[in-house]
Amino acid sequence: MNIFKKKTTPKDALRTSKREMAVATRGIEREITSLQLEEKRLVAEIKQTAKTGNEAATKILARQLVRLRQQITNLQGSRNHSYTGMKGATTAMVAMNKQMAPTKQAKVIKEFQKQSAQLDMTIEMMSEAIDETLDKDEAEEETEDLTNQVLDEIGVGVASQLSSAPKGRIATKTAAPTTVNNKNDSESTEVDDLERRLASLRRI
Numbered sequence: 001m002n003i004f005k006k007k008t009t010p011k012d013a014l015r016t017s018k019r020e021m022a023v024a025t026r027g028i029e030r031e032i033t034s035l036q037l038e039e040k041r042l043v044a045e046i047k048q049t050a051k052t053g054n055e056a057a058t059k060i061l062a063r064q065l066v067r068l069r070q071q072i073t074n075l076q077g078s079r080n081h082s083y084t085g086m087k088g089a090t091t092a093m094v095a096m097n098k099q100m101a102p103t104k105q106a107k108v109i110k111e112f113q114k115q116s117a118q119l120d121m122t123i124e125m126m127s128e129a130i131d132e133t134l135d136k137d138e139a140e141e142e143t144e145d146l147t148n149q150v151l152d153e154i155g156v157g158v159a160s161q162l163s164s165a166p167k168g169r170i171a172t173k174t175a176a177p178t179t180v181n182n183k184n185d186s187e188s189t190e191v192d193d194l195e196r197r198l199a200s201l202r203r204i
Contacts, residue, residue, distance in 0.1 A: 025082040028075055035072050042068065043154050050151075062150045069150075 046061045 021082055025079060028079045028082065032072060032075050032079065035068060035075070039065065039068055039072065046151075046154060058151070065150050
């Protein structure tokens with residue numbers, strides 16, 4: 001133990017805590033920005049896949065988008081709690097600068113420590129929630145509903161593209177008999193015409 005080390009004052013402790021929260025908040029903001037860029041890329045990929053009529057691949061990508069957006073929402077919640085904690089630290093430091101009574105200082109510090117503990121607990125719970133979300137079965141009904149909502153939301157005829165693709169192929173196959181029928185009708189007309197000509201020759 002260093003007996004010559006300067007004792008940390010409550011004000012120094014608050015300043016350090018505020019700085020640490022600021023660093024953590026910037027880290028969260030960078031992660032949110034990165035995930036939002038990934039979200040845009042994924043939406044574009046979903047639209048492109050939907051145009052090919054591949055429903056299975058489109059829904060897999062849509063489920064990924066659902067999970068990604070849940071992560072973004074959770075991180076935004078963590079960021080908001082960080083802002084609240086930083087605001088509490090600022091309030092406490094202002095109170096310190098006013099040189100309030102020691103008993104009141106102790107009360108302010110205790111309240112800030114309580115907020116910091118709640119912030120740490122909230123961030124931890126959100127982190128666990130993200131992990132649980134990623135581990136959920138993709139086939140569960142709630143996720144399926146969210147997936148369909150996402151497809152409707154990003155739209156541009158995604159649903160119609162998925163449903164119309166196979167119909168187009170079927171329509172192409174059923175079009176062939178029509179051509180055959182037209183050909184048969186044409187041949188029948190030619191036969192009738194020949195028979196009429198032969199009948200005319202017999203009368204002569």
